[in-house]
Amino acid sequence: MCYSNFNDIIHSIIDMDADVITIENSRSDEKLLSVFREGVEYGAGIGPGVYDIHSPRIPSTEEIADRVNKMLAVLDTNILWVNPDCGLKTRKYTEVKPALQNMVSAAKAIRTQLASAKISRGECVKSIKEEIKKRNDMVEYFGEQLSGFAFTANGWVQSYGSRCVKPPIIYGDVSRPNPMTVFWSSTAQSMTKRPMKGMLTGPVTILNWSFVRNDQPRFETCYQIALAIKDEVEDLEKADINVIQIDEAALREGLPLRKAEHAFYLNWAVHSFRITNVGVQDTTQIHTHMCYSNFNDIIHSIIDMDL
16 A cells, blocks of 8 residues: 555454555655554564655665664564565576567667767757657656756656656756747747647646655646746747646646645645746736546636636
């Protein structure tokens, strides 16, 4: 069991009568262990979590040892289970070779050449202008151009169906060193007399679809992303892009499980969005796009986004 605190439902979990309960409690081990200190009895196995796999930060061996010692002080060693995230069994190369041979490379040739410095960025842009066969993920694309982000080469995660993404890793303070979409939006606008819409991913969606640092509150990281997007919005305005869409596909997706925490989350999520376009000209339209969720219960927060 994971993604939550379980103190208030521990008796219901025990009533499930499982042979082993595995609980991700690395984020709040003190609170969870206090429940067992208070006399909750459980005779079967307990597999507590000691490593927060959702954080890009690697805990020291001293931190992990401290967590384990706290658990040993509360739990009988006879019921304490080793609970690895992956199996301890390894496979021979001959067993996995056929599967590896059938894997399809996700990278296109032009990106491979750019990454290996076989072509310059200017040559890459020229090739892309001639024909764009693949666009990057809506979060990874912006993360690659922001400071404070890191990326994996093969860290693919299934989003849905056949769609896979490589979530960015937010490890430090976020800022925007250079314009990210102004060139592309201006190029597109030069090809038509009709208004061309600038397209950006919103700060809440970038946050919720990334692996986020855990040494500061999530809302602080989100505000940093919002300020970076604000810089991009201002540059798009200067380039005469008068309609700008800031997608927040994952705004509701980050809503906490506990209703008591909904108001605080929605408050900083909406505030983050409003930071992105504060001070825009009255003639500039701000749009958003939201999906993957039902929005009936947060409709007032959507209205507060002031679109």
